[in-house]
Amino acid sequence: MKQNIVKLAILFFAAYGVLVGFLTYWQVAKSDALMEHPRNRRLALRERRIQRGGIYDRHGQPIAQSQFVNGEQRRVYTDPPAVAHLVGYVSERYGRVGLEGRLDRYLSGMSRDEWLLELQDRIFNRQRRGNDAFLTIDLNVQRRAAAALAGRRGAVVALQPQTGEVLALVSAPSYDPAQINAMWDALQRDRRTPLLNRATLGLYPPGSTFKVVTLCAALENNVVKPDETFRCLGATGFGAYTVHEPNGRAHGRVNLTKALVVSCNVTFSQLAVRVGQVNFQNLAREFGLDGNIAFDLPMTTSSLLRQGSTMTTSILAQSGFGQGEIVVTPMQMALIAATIANDGVMMQPYLIKQIRSPEGEILMTRLPQPLRQAVQVGTAREAKAMMTRVVSDGTTRRIMASLGVRVAAKTGTAQNPHGKPHAWYIAFAPADKPTIAVAVVVENAGAGSAVAAPVARDVIAAWRKETG
Amino acid sequence: MRSASALRQGSDWSLLSCAVVIGLGAFALVHLTRTTSWDNALLVPLVGMAGFVAVELYLTRRKIHHDPLLLPLVALLVGLGLALLYHVKPQVLGQQAISLLLGLVTLAATCHLRDVRALTRYKYTLMLLGIALLLLVIFAGHPLGAREVRLGIRVGAFSFQPSELVRILLVIFLAGFLAEKREVLAYGARGGWQLSRADMRYLGPMMVLWGLVMLLLIRQQDLGMALLFFGIFLAMLYLAGARAVYLIIGITAFALGAYLAYRLFPHVRTRFDIWLNPWADIDNKGYQIVQSLFALSGGGLLGAGLGQGGAHRVPAVHTDLIFAAAAEELGLLGATAILLVFALIAYRGYRIACRARDDVSVLMAGGLTTALALQVLIIVGGVVKMTPLTGVTLPFMSYGGSSLISNFLLIGLLLVISGESPMRR
Structure with missing residues (x-):
């Protein structure tokens, strides 16, 4: 009887091992693919907690910035109609257009391999922030x-x-890009x-x-x-x-x-x-x-x-x-x-001059680039x-x-x-x-x-x- | 082996303190993440963990010998379960706390039972009670849970899910029954592969059970419980040393029944098809499993953090699918740790069975452990899409009074068996 108990126990332990295998498949191997699935709202929700990076002009004047109002993020524009086509808009319903779309990877702060940063922010209870973009524009x-x-x-x-x-x-x-949902x-x-x-x-x-x-x-x-x-x-x-x-x-x-x-x-x-x-x-x-x-x-x-x-x-x-x-x-x-x-x-015409992390570290800089002697x-x-x-x-x-x-x-x-x-x-x-x-x-x-x-x-x- | 005997003797306070600290800490973490806090909520884990300490103290005072690991392990699961519930469905915390206290009382009361063989004397009565309860549910049950399946019966203001208790009654019955008939089962009237008329007498209960399971499957769509009952039955037959022919008949009968159900009943077929491809109908039939997989993906290796996941979107996440929330908030490492805790409980359970003094105790401990371990396998297997998703609770973590109390009863019985005989050495 005891041999059978041992065998049964081993059977269960093996089955639990298979469970861990399946868990690994979903949580590690397929994690990114599932997170990016259009029906998965997690990325959007996670993004809402990260303060979206700002967009600044060549002198560091703010063009668009995000602020938390009652726990919800709002995009605030210095002169909304003047910069609307330049920066575009961010809308959960209508997507990201213009530079907001182009720079989304940086502004959202959702780049991969940042889990360590995320962990630090969580430990020190810091507001997580996206990266800032500096444009060539003179506001x-x-x-x-x-x-x-x-x-x-x-x-x-x-x-x-x-x-x-x-x-x-x-x-x-x-x-007014801030009113995009209401005015759509x-x-x-x-x-x-x-x-x-x-x-x-x-x-x-x-x-x-x-x-x-x-x-x-x-x-x-x-x-x-x-x-x-x-x-x-x-x-x-x-x-x-x-x-x-x-x-x-x-x-x-x-x-x-x-x-x-x-x-x-x-x-x-x-x-x-x-x-x-x-x-x-x-x-x-x-x-x-x-x-x-x-x-x-x-x-x-x-x-x-x-x-x-x-x-x-x-x-x-x-x-x-x-x-x-x-x-x-x-x-x-x-x-x-x-x-x-x-x-x-x-x-080469360009708008995006520099991307900086919230800590001020320069992540990307563009330099003038000649196209040709026309x-x-x-x-x-x-x-x-x-x-x-x-x-x-x-x-x-x-x-x-x-x-x-x-x-x-x-x-x-x-x-x-x-x-x-x-x-x-x-x-x-x-x-x-x-x-x-x-x-x-x-x-x-x-x-x-x-x-x-x-x-x-x-x-x-x-x-x-x-x-x- | 002094340390081993010391371990077996008394209560291990350091382990229980660890579990209590983890449970309280987890709950506190969730509390910190909440924007609308309900300060009374902190009472729930405090009272719950104090309950565990009280039970342990009580058992020590009464000099009731018991396995020292089971209670701390259960306390750990309960503590994490409360923390997860606080995030995914805080409104059920109060009820869960009451169930927890009732469960701890049940456990303490069970531990007064000095000999589980006392129970097997009433095995037929208990089994009839179980069958009656199941029939009551099948024909007069009311919907319980998100799936609108009739799983519960109502007694006054309380809702009660009998199948959780029935699985324990089944174990008690089988332990008594199989211990009596071991010889025949193992060697047969004539031996070998041939079945005699005598065998038929013992195949009888198997057939009755098969019928009940099929009824559960077809009438209730309760694939999970059907699987669990039949699994317990087969495992205990195997533990009792039944001849292979019994096991083969059993497995074949179940497979045949499941196949027929698949062919004949659309809802069984749907459930199976969802399992194969939940992505085909993300919004309706596949919603639950897809949301569960999304929750898993959200956890990654280290988890989103307690109170941080988006698992509250998963239907029935507070009951059957709480493991999805655990995997999201605690990540692969945390989910694996929880499975390890269940594996440790199973290990202790089977260890108790191995050391039990007679056939009844061996079979009962083995059966109870199997009931618990198999239930975990069924629901977690569904959550990770290893098997079709069938609704059973995750012991000690899911919300649900019947589940919680009956699992405490189960652990209580294991503790009784563990204390029945001092180690023979």
Whole structure:
């Protein structure tokens, strides 16, 4: 009988051993997979207890921070509508969007292999905190840009040409990310699409601002003789297609600089055709069109042609002055301005500068990274000089005068099928040693010189004030 | 072997103090994590642990010899169980405390029994009582627990789950019955594999039991208890040295019954299918097991910490699935430790059986230990998806008066057997 007891006991001990085996399978081997199962609420619950890290601007000013209110975390924004598209939102219902999504791994503080930290925090009864993100953004510039766009639909992107750091990234209309759950349905219904980040996702015909690209193409390919002049009779024909100046106004005899200053469509359509479709497309690609530019936020690809379309002479002619089938994002235009400002070197644009642990330890730092020499230094400098004349001799001279610094720029008034033209302005300043490049688009607002230029001026002014 | 005899002699206060400290500490930890605290809750573990000390003192005073490990081990389980309950379902703590005190009184009272053979004299009466209770539940029970299965009977304001008591009655009956018929069972009228008419007499009770188990299975969907009863029966047959043919008949009969139930009854089939793939229907049928697995994953190696897990989402976590909460809050190491405690209790139980002085005591101690160990295996096996999840309580940890009190009765009987004879050496 006793032998049987021993055997029975061994049977049970063995069975318990198998139980431990199963436990190990679920608690160790499959633990991560189960924790990440969409129906498992544990990660979300655990995350709620960790104070989400803050997002700060380049000077350490808070943009978004989390606070505990009655045991529940609230995200507090310094200027909610001004930073909404930049930081995005955190919602248990609608997900994490924008930088909140991109940086979630850091901000949530939920990285793996931190169990020891967690244990320490628990022993010392410390509030566990996520990591902080420091952006390249200058919050004052950002807010000024947002204020300048207030009540309009459009976007502003400001870059530092030498580094590719994004100084401001604004889209209007905006929303309050703190109210995302309450406002969701209204925001979804709103025809002005306030949730869309126009700065990186909005596609617009660039209009005359694209003439700087045509200009660079002409200079790079040596299709213009020195001192060559062009005759503008208010219209010019390319086969069956005729290019018209707005209001049919003839610019008369113009050199290249003058053509840019008066924004002569006839001259630039001729230049594009002279350059030829292959060279024109190649140069546009050098500036980033038709290609993917990696960025910290989702970005739409700007393109010369519609999907499946081919470049005909008439489309090429229109492309020369930024119409045709070209669509670009405001970020793309800011990159073009910054590249010219930076002697033709295109820098990788970036928003996330540094990630620091709650203790201040630097977990990640980004450094400026050149992408490519998009155009030769000489070309860039010539274009820069001509863009400077656009301001000093052109329609926006008065607007920029208050800056007290020489500005290089190009206006745009982009025809589009949705009503009044979009107002565009790309600029950089100071012209001789640029520290900021800006692209502004205001939807259906008319002339770029009247509507978009003041916005760019405000942004430049704010940045000049920051940098002294 | 002086130390061994010393161990066997008296009470081990250091072990019990350890258990008490762990139990109180665990409860205090949970208390600290609560945002809405209920200060009276602290009385529950204090009174409970004091109860254990009082019982131990009482047994020492009365010079009742008993196994020194069982009470501290049980106290440890009870202490952890209270702490877990405080997190997952604090509103049942008061009732659990009352049940605990009743259980300790039951244990102390049981220990006055000097000889368990006194019980086996009434074995047929006790078994009839057990059968009557089961039939009462089967035909007049009321729903108990989350699964809307009729497991309980109501006596006035109290709800009572007879199957918890019946398993002990079954052990007592079988111990008496099998001790009487050992010779026949072991060697048969003719021996070997052949069954004679005499054998049939002893196969009778087996068939009755098989019928009852099948009824439980089909009418009550109480797969867990059905499994437990039949397991106890087979284990005790084996302990009594029954010929292999009995065991084979037993296992075959159960397998056949289970297979038929699977083919004929949709609810049995569902339960089986959920076990194979709970992910197919996460929101309804598979919800409980999936939530249980989520709880396990939340624990990891070291656990989320007492009072920290999300196990309160698991249906029936305060009763049958408390092990899921334990595994989440204490992690793989803590869960393994709890299984070790149960294994130690089983070890002590079987040790008591080995040293018991006669067949009745051996069989009873072996049967009682098996009842406890098998019940742990059934419910933990379900929680970790080793076997289909069937509803039985985890002894000493789950919420439930019937379960707690009957398990104290079980331990009491083991203690009595452990004290029956001083070590023969």
